[in-house]
C-alpha cells in the first residue's frame with residue numbers, strides 16, 4: 905500500500921489521542937462540552953442504569969473516585985459537588 909493512500913488514516917490515528925485527552929480535561933465532564941453540570945451526572949446515571957454507553961474518555965472523566973470503575977459512588981460524588989456539599993471535582 906502506498907504511503908499516499910495511507911496518509912488520511914495515519915493522520916486520523918495521530919489526532920485521536922489528542923482529542924481524547926482534550927475531552928477529558930475537566931473531571932466529571934463526560935459530555936465533553938467543557939462544563940461539569942447536571943447533564944454529566946444524568947449521563948452517568950443513564951450509564952449506571954444501562955441506558956447509555958460511555959466511551960473510554962467519558963469513563964475516565966466520570967471516574968471521580970479514581971478506582972477505575974464507574975459506580976454509584978462516582979454519581980453521588982458528582983451530585984455532591986453539583987449541589988455544593990463538597991468542592992468541585
Ligand SMILES: [Ca+2]
Nearest residue numbers: 933935937939
Ligand atoms: Ca459536561
